[in-house]
Amino acid sequence: MKMPFFASFIIxxxxxxxxxxxxRRRAEKNExxxxxxxxxxxxxxxxSLDDLKYISIPFDSLPMHVLQNDxxxxxxxxxxxxxxxxxxxxxxxxxNTDLKLKYGAPNLNLLMRYDxxxxxxxxxxxxxxxxxxxxxxxxxxxxILEFAVCTDTDVSGTYRLLASIYTAEGHPExxxxxxxxxxxxxxxxxxxxxRILQESDR
Numbered sequence: 478m479k480m481p482f483f484a485s486f487i488i489x490x491x492x493x494x495x496x497x498x499x500x501r502r503r504a505e506k507n508e509x510x511x512x513x514x515x516x517x518x519x520x521x522x523x524x525s526l527d528d529l530k531y532i533s534i535p536f537d538s539l540p541m542h543v544l545q546n547d548x549x550x551x552x553x554x555x556x557x558x559x560x561x562x563x564x565x566x567x568x569x570x571x572x573n574t575d576l577k578l579k580y581g582a583p584n585l586n587l588l589m590r591y592d593x594x595x596x597x598x599x600x601x602x603x604x605x606x607x608x609x610x611x612x613x614x615x616x617x618x619x620x621i622l623e624f625a626v627c628t629d630t631d632v633s634g635t636y637r638l639l640a641s642i643y644t645a646e647g648h649p650e651x652x653x654x655x656x657x658x659x660x661x662x663x664x665x666x667x668x669x670x671x672r673i674l675q676e677s678d679r
């Protein structure tokens with residue numbers, strides 16, 4: 478009885494050693510490919526930024542007049558006006574290596590600032606919408622949230638709040654549209670957002 482068990486154990490050890498070796502080789506290959514790509518990216522010269530999808534803040538269609546004397550909302554307005562003077566671009570899901578390959582290594586710091594502006598934008602939009610929603614300005618909050626979604630925000634709370642508004646309004650089809658858009662996101666928050674919307678649509 479011991480021999481079959483011993484033979485099976487030996488086979489298992491051989492298989493495990495093979496799998497570990499294969500995994501190690503794969504990891505080494507991936508690491509080599511990464512550093513090769515990074516080296517190529519660092520050699521890439523500055524390129525044109527004309528094809529960037531710059532985001533403009535549509536102040537005319539946002540509820541700038543609502544609760545404008547509220548201290549928090551005034552603060553959010555100030556942030557948005559400051560951001561409007563700077564380029565805003567959403568690079569969520571795009572690595573620094575890929576940015577350097579596409580636009581040149583010398584442009585990386587500039588592009589990172591553009592992306593930081595975007596992060597500040599969608600964070601501020603969410604807080605502003607929440608403030609208005611809690612004060613009972615539902616339609617106004619909805620307009621802010623919908624603009625944020627149009628920019629491909631990955632702030633999960635934005636989708637949760639917007640979905641709850643659509644549910645209260647009796648528009649489940651709009652949640653379906655949100656879900657379709659969320660499934661196209663390149664963010665690491667994509668799965669969380671999709672799950673939130675799927676649960677909202679039940």
